[in-house]
Amino acid sequence: MDAPADGAPGPGARPRDPGLQPERTRLAWRRTTLSSTVAAVLAVRTVLHDAPTATGTVAGVLCGALWLAFLTLAHRRIRALAAGGTPPALTPRHAAAAVLCTVALAVCAAALVL
Template sequence: MTPGSAAARDPGLQPERTRLAWRRTTLTCTVAAVLAARTALHRGASTAGVVACALSLLLWLGFLAVAHRRITGLAAARPRALSARAATAAALCTAALALCALVAVF
């Protein structure tokens, strides 16, 4: 085997670090969604607050699904690369969740 061949690849702790990063990001999204819901409902149940709260919950669930699939995929002996579709979904959920939090605050 040559040092550059795929069979000689030793991932080391990289998959574990990536799993931990996904878990931290999921926790951060959970906190953002809970704070957005709390802020929206604390000021009174306005229509915009309820819509922002519901949308935050849906976006959080979407991000949670993407993160769970990625964390599960990283448990394999040879994890596959993150697909462009999953990366786009995670980025859009994160950006939209931040936007919902802004709407809930203002």
């Protein structure tokens, strides 16, 4: 039997088996966190290794702040996925914040390298 349009299982339908999808999603969040950590560390290393300038220092601090913001968002999502059961959907606000942190961190890190 097909599920109704509202997404609720119909009568006689089996509950959804998510399989390993929540674990794969949790691991993807961890990989992205690791990547952003590497970018932030390299950005701060670049600031400290070269002659410190005001612009470089601001960019390095911004990279650190963006990394902390993304780390907070990712940790919250990883905990929700690890809690078991059906995890709540990622809100558009949190998704947009995660994308903004990731892109801004990449831009800041690239600006420091160039």
